[in-house]
Amino acid sequence: MCRGWRCGGLASLLLLLLLLRLLLGQNLGLLIEIPQDVVSGTVGQSVLLPVSYRVNSSHVFPVSIQWKFGKSSRVIITCTVLNCSLDAWGAPKNCSVLCFPHVTHGGRVEVFPDNASLLLRDLQLSDSGVYSVTFKRQNLSRRITLAVHKQRVSTEHPDEGSEVQDNLNYITIGVCSLIGLFLLSLGLCIWWRGAVWKKTRTITQQQVQENLLKAPWASNTEDIHMENTVVGDVTTIYAAITEDFGEAKPRALPETLYTS
Secondary structure (H helix, E strand, O other): OOOOHHHHHHHHHHHHHHHHHHHHHHHHOEEEEOOOOEEEEEOOOOEEEOOEEEEOOHHHOOEEEEEEEOOOOEEEEEEEEEEEEEOOOOOEEEEEEEEEEOHHHOOOEEEEOOOOEEEEOOOOHHHOEEEEEEEOOOOEEEEEEEEEEOOOOOOOOHHHHHHHHHHHHHHHHHHHHHHHHHHHHHHHHHHHHHHHHHHHHHHHHHHHHHHHHHHHHHHHHHHHHHHHHHHHHHHHHHHHHHHHHHHOOOOOOOOOOOOO
């Protein structure tokens, strides 16, 4: 048995160890990771504040997640993850959740229960600042800084790019049209020359055939004319010779009578 302060000191030590074990058990049962503690966004766009967490047992649920903003730690949304299934590494999935966004951010914020990340929509310059995510039951918190920038205004006229593109399209169409007209004209010229050559050849062949058909008749007529001419000439010559022969016939020589 212990006496006096010794028993009281031992009891206090056991109680302290029990509380420490409970605290360590709760903290070690949930691990929070912040892959990016500084995030940039653009006015009017959406941005994701990334968070991930893992648990060693499904008995950790329900888990209460709270997002706060600014130095005053104004609550913008509170979610209670009721139950989740776990993968081999203890990452939650297929979670059921209840969320209650603050009226100042209603419709602009959303929490993903599988990883506790916060989605901010329709960013404004006033959204720039420090955001903190807290797992209330485990009393664990992490911070992420968001910087919201204005949209960059291009020095070029918004219509210049489209105008240049339209001009390029018109030039391309014009060049293609000219090439098409040239090829069409070339094809028509070749076709016309071929048609003329074919027509000329056909006419030449017809003339040759006509000449061949006319040639025998012309040859016979010419031969007949030549024969008639020759016969006439021969007849004339024969008549002339006959006449000359008749005129040149020698007269009868006087007979000489010899008497004895």
